[in-house]
Amino acid sequence: MPSIISPLSPDPSVPASAMPLISPNALLYAHLKQSPPRRPSSRTPSEPRPIQLNVGSLAHCNGSSLVKIGATTIVCGVRAEILPVTEIPSFRITKAGASYTPTAPVVRDTRYQGDTEKDNKEEDEGEYSPISLYNLVVPNIELATGCSPRHPANAAPSTEAQSISQRLLSLLHTSQLVRSSDLEIIYTPPAQAEDLELGIDTDPQLKAYWTLYVDMMCISHGGSVFDAAWLALYAALKDTIIPKSWWDADLEQVLCSAEVADARKLSLRGIPVPSSFGVFVPEKRVLGQDGHQDPYWVLMDTDGFEEEACAETGCITVDAGGGKGSSLILRIEKNGGSNVGVEEMVNMVTLAERRWQQWKTVLDAALSNS
């Protein structure tokens, strides 16, 4: 029988491409101890991979995007569906201010009423935003597509997939990316229908919400999937158009116009950009006689192989476009290990800002092309 699998062959030399599988830690250390330090992909430790973006290529979606960062590929599609308020358990309607402005929804859940004034002036939907209350934006990432040997097809969502979906959801909520006013379908009864005696008034009523299902398929898993997933989600939401919709009082349901000319885009708040990093600490036995004192390297935008070798990981999410001249830090995550100090974190924020600039350029180019 002819042998096809070469590891069985007597050749003693190990091909270079097998090294990451055999001893990732030693390989990474061998690369990083050069000066200046170089990663196996010949990037410097602080250098992120380039981003490729393509929007609006899927036909059946309200908005879609494809993000490629190195070997990581994510396809994201946004689908908008209608959630009538009658479907929401324990939804309570109160009538707020009489005047209706398009940006300020008038009919609110009672718990949220106090914020109405503030909301008029934009920003801050607070913790009781309908989006988080009723789960109106639903991000899900699917890794079980055979995107890497560690993620076989047809498996239930792995811990990694569940954790990425949750992190995306929480970043969506805390960054308040989507405005709940964009998702409301409000009905203003015609003035002649008013009949105070019968208790019919013509105040605008909230009839339904749009629900955005954001589904991401990871086609190829090459590390830093969270970053790629968030960027894909952001670009897809940016590309999303919501059809013009209204409440039909006779049919008692929401109808939409199929015209693109009537539809509108979502107005997103800011441009949060996450930057993942890993901290590489070589194993003691690998260090051997080199005699360094606990060396470690912070690697920005880790690829799949580096991710496996790094125990300490984290992610900084910044928005550098916040008008006030300085960038905002939206979220800092870090876990596992204790090598990174305050100073390094400050450095990393600068790197994250640079990443933000990179994304902005890519995004603008892609959106203007579409």
Add this chain to the structure above:
Amino acid sequence: MSDRRRLNGPAGTTSPPVFTPSTGSAISPQYRSRKPNELRKIFLQTGVVPSATGSAYLELESPPRSRSTVLNTSSTIKLSCSVHGPKPLPRTASFSPNLQLSASVKFAPFATRNRQGYVRDSTERDIGMHLENALKGVIIPDRWPKSAIDIAVTVLEGEDDQIDGDRIVGVGLVNMLAGCINVSMAALADARVDCLDLLAAGVGAIVAGPEKPLRILDPASIEHEAILASCLVGYLPSRDELVEVWTNGSSSTQGANAGISFDEMLDSAVAAARGAQTVIKEVLVEALTKTKGGTKKLSHDHMNDVEMKT
């Protein structure tokens, strides 16, 4: 029972938007501008998933798309496929002298007009069985005893021809299976799994013509008023063998009154498969010459290295 490992969205049920008729949204049926024996252009690329043993991406030429309506009627087929293996059978599996091939097809939630669930439905399982059957016919299983190979196809966009209805049926599904077979074959070749032949799939159909039924290759459902019958074959050209046949729609063997016979329909499907094969072959040869000249990817293919030494 909701899926507790995914985010399920609102507690209430959401429904897809209901559109009202408007002048701009009238869907004008598109007519076939290709010749009856002309295939749609196929875009195929291998090596899209670096960490997989082999992978490929396939896309069909997209029809002209009207940007004025939100409801999109012109969709095309976009498939991504990854191959993992041959790898040792898991310890729990019983001994097998042959390569155990498993293939699966999954629609992305946004692949069809109505949102798909994450759990595989019966259409996906059915297509997966068809694909598995076709691919089992092209591999040489006793080359890899005690091994397994997994093939996963992700449907990013399906040719959804249904005006209404929840399932994707009819010729859209048949075309999708043909795409699945072609993309899987390219990925298998990219994984350097030696096969009997370069398998290719093609679809032939009988459509209602102006006077009498017409025989065409590679039907796109949106281009025809009625598709009377369709036939898919998985074909091994150098052996003139069929590893997969799936026909649907009534046809008789006598060409007399019904017009076109089963045999003729089968021959058109084979012609379509031959056409697809030339594309796959071209792409694979091109990919090979490229890797020979260029540098090696880091994680990819050391089997390839060894081959080149000899």
Add this chain to the structure above:
Amino acid sequence: MPSLASSLPFSPAELAYLHTSLASVPPLRPDARSLGTDFRPLRAETGVLPAVNGSAHVGFSDGREAIVGVKLEVEKTAGKKSVHGPIRTEDGVVDMDVDVDIEDQYQGGRHSAKGKQEWVTLSLTLPGLRDDDPNLAFLEEMLREPLAVASSTSTSTSTKPSEMGSTTSLQDNLVINSRWHWHIYIDVLLISPNGLASYPLPLLSMATHLALRDTRIPRLKSEGEEDPVADDDWMASTYLYPRGKASSGVVKPPVILLVVVVGENAIFDPSREELAVADGVVAVSVAAGVDDGDPCKVLAVRMIDTPARDTMKGVPQSGEAPEGVDVPGVWRPRLGGVKRSILKAVVKSVVVDGVARDVISGLDGFLNLEAGANAGSMAAV
């Protein structure tokens, strides 16, 4: 693992013997059937279940049995995709939506007579097989698929005026009026000692065929666009597939024949041994011709994975043969597929040479027998 391939306890020597004898001309079949087109005897009865619209019970001589029950339910027809939900008749303006227009254009305004595939639900229960087994989905689809194909191309003399169309399929016969339709539930239960090892497709298909022909639709008291009200007089009900003289253009449900190809031979109704060495397994769904003289029609053809691919190869006494060299009488797992010409020959023998017609007339025999025993049910036709 496909359960079709597993649990086949044949040694390479047995497989080689079986293959050689089946490939000889004429084939030597292990159960001594003289022709490749011979079928094994079977038992069948219809109307076995009391609480359904139609049922059948079919048993093969190897101990496998299938029971099929058909239930009909009245269901509200969901509106077209564009506008659905609570649509009342007075909203006729809204009802005239785009999709209806399109469909009118396509089908010459007869869209009301077109059914949807979702109205036919077929579910299959096989003991010892998980609900989400792909084999189950594959079998279900195979049984369901030909039902949805329009099967007649002549002036069908049906009981309802709404279906005077040129082609009708099962779902088209389920239309009551523009707002209501019947939903048909076909539940198939297989009882088999071998699981999937002897592919149960012909058995299931014949049982489904008989159950559908036994199915009766209650007579409706309501007319036209009224909400349907059914007559509870069972004697007044009509058959879903009207019975009558074969020459008067009656439509019959499809039948699926399983054929294995061994060498140049096509072998029908394969037993477990014959399946195990098949070069290819083909399922052909056929519908009877509308008139006596009409040939049968092919509705669907599928190829099924043959268990002979995943078998242990035999080793000749003289030592291992080099690859690609076939030693006669030594088993090699099957590679590749079926020659194109052989597949055409299979379809030809089903349709032109009349295997399908023989099977369908055999099944007619069962019904006529029962009809003779129970003249009352014939009176309703």
